[in-house]
Amino acid sequence: MLGIMIAYPWLAFATAGAFAGLWLWRRARSAAIAAGLWLAYGAYETLIHMRVLCSGECNIRVDLLLLYPVLLVATLVALWRTLRHRAAG
Numbered sequence: 001m002l003g004i005m006i007a008y009p010w011l012a013f014a015t016a017g018a019f020a021g022l023w024l025w026r027r028a029r030s031a032a033i034a035a036g037l038w039l040a041y042g043a044y045e046t047l048i049h050m051r052v053l054c055s056g057e058c059n060i061r062v063d064l065l066l067l068y069p070v071l072l073v074a075t076l077v078a079l080w081r082t083l084r085h086r087a088a089g
Contacts, residue, residue, distance in 0.1 A: 005041075005045055006045065006048075006049075006061070009042055009045035009046045009048075009049050010042070010046075012038050012039075012041050012042030012045055013038075013039065013042040015038045015042075015075075016035045016036075016038035016039040016042060017035075019031045019032075019034040019035035019038060019075075019078060020032075020035040022035075022078065022082050023035060026082050028078065028081050028082045030074075030077050030078040030081040030082070031078045031081075031082050033074060033078065034074045034075055034077070034078035037070065037071060037074050038071065038074075038075075041067060041071060044067075
């Protein structure tokens with residue numbers, strides 16, 4: 001599912017924007033952290049896509065074994081905390 005981010009790194013910026021919107025709406029710190037992580041990942045993936053950080057042989061992306069779980073946990077925590085905050089207030 002997250003593999004689409006490799007082909008279209010701009011989607012990571014859209015996700016960062018969505019979490020920035022959540023932060024503006026609810027001021028949940030976890031949403032701001034998720035937005036920052038997605039923004040950083042988008043920049044990183046864009047540099048990989050543009051062949052700045054990769055020599056051209058990037059078929060095996062071991063880095064994603066660390067990045068995707070971090071993004072997934074940050075995303076789920078931000079969504080849970082934001083929704084919980086909404087239900088409480």
